[in-house]
Amino acid sequence: MSNSFLVFQDPNTYKFGFKDENGRVLIQPIYDNCKGFSEGLAACRLNGKWGFIDELGYVMIQFKYFDVSKFSQGLAGVRLYDAWGFINKFDKLVVGFKYEYILEDFQIFAGVKEPAAVVGLMTRKHQARCTHILINREGKVLDDDLY
Secondary structure (H helix, E strand, O other), X not given: OHHHOEEEEOOOOOOEEEXXXXXXXXXXXXXXXXXXXXXXXXXXEEOOEEEEEOOOOOEEEEEEEOEEEEEEOOEEEEEEOOEEEEEOOOXXXXXXXXXXXXXXXXXXXXXXXXXXXXXXXXXXXXXXXXXXXXXXXXXXXXXXXXX
C-alpha cells in the first residue's frame, strides 16, 4: 500500500502531506516536512520535532525527536540532542543513544549473517583513524574498523 504514497508540498501553505499517483490527497498537508513511507510508517516533522505516522495519518510515534531515519529491518534511527539510537515501531529504545551519526540503516551486508547498521561512535580511536563501526540490532559491535 505504501508504494502509492507520494510526499507533496502544498504551494500555498508550504506544508507537507501525501498524495497517490493520481494526485488524490491521502494525508492532508499539515506537516513541516515528511519523508517517504518505510515498513508502513512515514517520518514527519511537526513544530520542529520528528515522529512517525501510519498510512491512515494516525500518529504512531510522538513528535519528539530532533531527527530520524526510515524504518529498516524493524528499527529506525532517532536522534535526541547530539546522539543517535534506534527504536522499534512501538517507540521502545532498542539500541541506546550513543552514536554521533548513522551512515547506513539496518540491512544485510556481504559477509554478515544478520542485519547490521553502520554508525559513527566518536571515541578517540575512531576519530583519529576515521573509522565507523558495524552493529547488530541489539547494538553489539560486529566490526569496529570498517573504513
